[in-house]
Amino acid sequence: MDKNFWNKISKPIIALSPMDGYTDSSFRHICKIVNPDIIVFTxxxxxxxxxxxxxKVKERFRYNQQEQPIIAQIFGKDPESFATSAKYCEEQRFAGVDINMGCPSKKVVKSEHGVALRKHHDLAFQLVEAVVKSTSLPVSVKTRLGWDNADDLIDFGKGIENAGANLITIHGRTYSEPYSCPADFDPIYRLKEALNIPVIGNGGITSLDDGYHKLNNLDGIMIGQAAIGNPWIFSDQPAPEFTDKIPLINKHAELLFSSKGTKGGSMEIRKHLLAYVKGLPNAKEYRSRLVRVTSLDEISVALSEIALEVERANIDIKLEPTYAI
Ligand SMILES: Cc1cc2nc3c(=O)[nH]c(=O)nc-3n(C[C@H](O)[C@H](O)[C@H](O)COP(=O)(O)O)c2cc1C
Structure with missing residues (x-):
């Protein structure tokens, strides 16, 4: 446990975004198999x-050792709850505590949690202080550019730093901007110039190369949606063929089944399977098969059959004359 963790860690930091419903222990583990140097968040x-x-809430903090260094992310607005949670994160031997100040979901914002804290700077800083005081773990904050513009980003970032945070991650969109709107990294670069703590940029990164391209003066990049169905995004090797992806997809399913049981595991793996076949020719047909899987055997058989069909389709494409006489 080292408050200097974020300063000491090798740069650029490559991180998997926290994503509710996706980045549970099994998916984080899979991403760490692809690249053991990435940082993952609950x-x-x-x-x-x-x-x-x-x-049930505490179950969300289950992880296995291969995921280290793993950061626990918490949300709320009550300093006392944050203090208890920070201590719990330390007991659970997380590598750090991250405070969510970016979640835009209606329920969360209505309770004045998540991105709503961008409207209450003093409370946001108080929460950081409460966590910093309660733990020897490094403390970070993940937020957006702002509520409906990035005008207060530097003031907010300085306040977070003064409250004792050791790192800040910025998702380059405001609360009012939909995901279809491209992320804007320019305000993040300006924030980095104004702060002493490391800054990670996030939003719309589609590959490691794209991330390196957007890095500029930042200390790291964080990848979210582009990793769903594509944990290989964290590798600097070319993306594998579908057949070569199968062992890791099966491993993902095994991890999910062993942590969530057959019923829970099969429900959870389905959305990942759909993402794994995204972009394949005939993906629509494969999806209708994959949404019904109920066992590890079924998953393994379905994936092998799909791989065969993909290979056949590739051969057909290669055999097709490129110039018809
Ligand atoms: C399904 C989903 C769930 C998310 N859950 C969280 C979360 O639990 N905590 C958080 O800080 N951000 C969450 N986010 C936001 C992502 O961490 C990230 O900031 C955002 O998706 C932008 O990055 P991307 O374009 O690389 O996906 C979530 C995003 C998605 C799409």
Missing amino acids: EFTSADGIHHDAK
């Missing part, structure tokens, strides 16, 4: 839930 987890010892 899905956002209620500080109040931890404070009140809610078993």
Whole structure:
């Protein structure tokens, strides 16, 4: 446990975004198999839930050692709950605590959690202080450019730094901008110039090369949606053929089944399977097969059959004359 963790870690930092419903222990583990040097974050987890010892909430903090260094992400607005949660994260031997100040979901914003904290700077800084005081773990904040513009980003970042945070991650969109709107990294570069703590940029990164291109003066990049169905995004090798992806996809399913049981595991793996076949010729047909899987055997057989069909389709494409006489 080292408050200097974020300063000491080798740069550029490459991180997997926290994504509720996707980046559970099994998916994080899979991404770490592809690249053991990435940093992973838990899905956002209620500080109040931890404070009140809610078993289901605490389950979100289960991880296995291969995921280290892993950062626990918490959300809420009550300093006492944040203090309890910070201590719990330390007990659970996380490598750091991250505070969510970016979540735009209606329920979260209505409770004045997540991105709503961008409207209450003093409370946001107080929460950082409460966490910093309660743990020897490094503390970070993940937020957006702002509520509806980036005008307060530098003031907000300085306040977060003065409150004792050791790193800040910025998603280059405001609360009011939809995901279809391209992420804007320019305000993040300006923030980095104004701060002493490391800054990670996030939003719309489609590959490691794209991330390196957008890095500029930043200390790291964070990749979210582009990793769903494509954990190989974290590798500097060319993307494998579908056949060569199968062992890791099966491993993903095994990890999910062993942590969530057959029923829970099969429900959860389906959305990942759909993402794994995205972009393949006939993906639509494969999807209708994959949404029904109920066992590891079925998954493995379906994937092998799909691989065969993909190979056949590739051969057909190659055999097709490029110039018809
Ligand atoms: C399905 C989904 C769930 C998300 N859950 C979280 C979360 O739990 N905590 C968080 O800080 N951000 C969450 N985010 C935001 C991402 O971490 C990231 O900031 C955003 O998707 C932009 O990055 P990307 O374009 O690389 O996906 C979520 C995004 C998505 C799409």
